[in-house]
Amino acid sequence: MLKDEIDSLAPGRDFSRRGFVQTAVGSGFAAAVLPVTAQAIATDAKGLEAGPVTIPVGDFAMPAYRAMPAGKTRPPVVLVACEIFGVHEHIADVCRRLAKQGYLAVAPDLFARHGNASAYTDIPKLISEVVSKATDGQVNGDLDATVAWAAAHGGDTSRLGVTGFCWGGRTTWLYTAHSAAVKAAVAWYGPVARAYHPGDKTVIELAASIHAPVLGLYGAADGGIPVDTLTQLEAALKSSGNAACEFVVYPDTPHAFFADYRPSYRPAAAEDAWGRCLSWFKKNGVA
Template identity: 80%
Template sequence: MPKVETGRFAAAVLPVTAQTIRTDGMGLEAGPVSIPVDGFQMPAYRAAPAGGRNLPVVLVACEIFGLHEHIADVCRRLARQGYLAIAPGLFARHGDAGAYTDIPRLIAEVVGKAADEQVNADLDATVAWAGTQGGDTGRLGITGFCWGGRTAWSYAAHSAAVKAAVAWYGPVARSYHAGDATVIERAARIQAPVLGLYGAADGGIPVDTLAQLEAALKAAGNTACEFVVYPDTPHAFFADYRPSYRKPQADDGWARCLAWLRRNGVA
């Protein structure tokens, strides 16, 4: 079973860039954990203020590259804001996403096997585990990137416990697993406020699909969602370890993410 290795980046993204952000764990309880899900021990990464109790909980959904150091660092950043942040290994049943260098193979052999039903059940188990580890699951948020951005939308449609979600450049008009509905098709089930952060120059997520989702949400009575589309900005603009990183947009998006969680009861 794949393990969480602190400091390890996914093979597909090496070498990482010099601008990579590294958040230390001083004053935090941070590191790999194991979460039981129907007899399966799912690897995860957890970060929280040391000794913290009754902490608001934020789930962190990974990119297609799995649970690697960038996602762990996001958890530590959230912990420094007072959250119990947990990134579950949602691909762990299917292989080690971090070991792949060929992205089409990675999607076909690992990512595409993680159906929404399994992912949502894994996230439900993560929430239950958080409640035994000093987390206040009545203040539950989720954020995610790329595949994880779509997962943030999907989990908001699945779980009424979600108070707020932040989706970073998650596709809304396509799914990764055959048979899974798109976010647009699930719009009527999304009741939580979701903030969508996107780049206008993202070739894989046409801006018109975001307009379609916004219209579907409003038609279903959800007027609490917001979209921010940054001009001339590519996919993965938050990924500081990759050349796609755009610091001004990433910093603005992070500030919006934190404000959105707090404004909507995850604080």
């Protein structure tokens, strides 16, 4: 069970207060995260091309949310990997924030084959029926297809970054190990010592395959991601010859500290981490 996700949610559900279940990818908030707090950030789409798109993966039409600067030629590309709750309004907002910085940001619904993650209110059921079925092989293939789609729709994938949150934070590490095309990555509180599907490897076990610079952003009070697991990963990366990765661990900070729509949000840590994220991409050729 994803205790870190469960603990970071407010007790109870109020479906009438500032939240609504999404009906299309990137719209509304997931049922499991309601009620949405008053501090939720809303980024407008002024000056952007933004909205749902469809990405072909073989014969499967994968839904996704894309945002990019209107009229900009060949912007750098950032893949955005969602939490277990799917591509809801917060993930779409992150895409718009990145687009405002000049990126083509795209968040594919990596759970779409298995169900609508945003419709679940029971988190253990969501994990068993949807999340656990998204194997690492499937996820990597879907992200490969997303990169190809971005290249065909105006993005410069020679400047490719990836970022993600919780499950998507692990996915960020995972895809950086998989794809030599990734120039830089930023992983937000992604578990490194566990996998979600039987037979898949942990990030620590994949350390030798991670060659691009990754910035790991974590909270010291995250009950689901012990700090000692980050120390283990850092040692594994260095022993495999990758000294370019860095970790920032915020004291007294919980899981999902960037999730402004949830009670776990910590504005100071979130603002600092967002600045570090943008600087990391620029420093490492994704700009």
